[in-house]
Amino acid sequence: MILINLLPHREIANKRRKEVFQMAMFGALLAGLLAAAVVFSIYQALIDSQQERNSYLKSEISQLDNQIKDIKGLEEEINSLKARQKSVEDLQADRNLPVYLLSDITQLLPEGVYITSMKQTGMNVEVKGSAQSNERVSEVLRNISNGSPWFTKPILKEIVSGTVEVAPKDLRKVVTFTMSFTLVRSTEVKQQNQERKP
Template sequence: MILINLLPHREERRKRRKAAYFAGLGLAAGAGLAVVAAWYLILQQMTSIQQERNAFLTTEIRKLEVQIKDIATLRAEIESLKARQKAVEDLQIDRNVPVHVLNELVKQTPEGVYFTTVKQDGQTLSVSGVAQTNERVSEFLRNTANSSEWLVKPELVEIKASSGVTANRERKRLFDFSVRLSVKRPQDVTAEAAGPAAAASAPAAKPAKKA
């Protein structure tokens, strides 16, 4: 017996295909929304983690800034203490300089030269006095320039003729003069003394042997 389907099967098939198509679209849309939602949640979590890191870094940076300020204050205090210590050390080193200067003046001053004023300002020594002749002043300049341990760089500021009265009331021609000198620091004198000693203690070079 032959059965004949008189129903509109093509329309039914078309409807099934359309329903399957829309179902696929719905599934794709649902999957897309799920992916977007998952990615959004991941981004939110990453943003929250990064914000926490930023907050932690900000807190640590503030702590470091406070520490840096404290370090800068400590450095300033250390530099101030070093400056004070150096000033005290310089005073201790220089306390015997006037004694050495007076000894040098006694040693390097020739006969016929008399000092009226001696003034030291830092490393500069100014002396004024009276000399019997110009040659006496020149000799004093040579002595301090060539053979003085503490006085260097003598400079004649002024010399002029004047009339003086001797002990027996006789008028005698004298010369008023002013000289400026530089005073060495004790460490400079020590360094200069150590230089020749080190050179003398160094072993002499052996002569080369002839072939």
């Protein structure tokens, strides 16, 4: 006997395929959502850990900034103390400068040159005096320039010829002059002496 299937087998097969396809689509959708959720949670965890690291670094940077400010304050204090120390050392070293000034100036003046006034302003000294001739004034300038380590940069500011009455009816020709020079600090003289030694 021949069996004939009168049921709509193609529609049933199509329906089954549609159901399998829909189940596969639904499964793929669920798998995609699950994968997206996993990826999102992984990235969110990475972002959170990076933000924690960033906040830790920010707190450490702020601590370092505070330490840098403290160090800068200490450096300023150290520089201030060094400047004060140098000032005190300069004052202590320069306290003998007037002695060197008077001692050396008397040795450097040739015969026939007289100082009438001397004024010190800081490290600059202005000397006024009289001499028997222009040559004597030139000799004083040379002696100050080369004869003492305590003096430097002599400058002749003014020279005037005139006469002086030594005795009644005895007039002598003299030259009055004004010159200035700079005193050299004791530390610089010591440094120059050390440089000259081999």
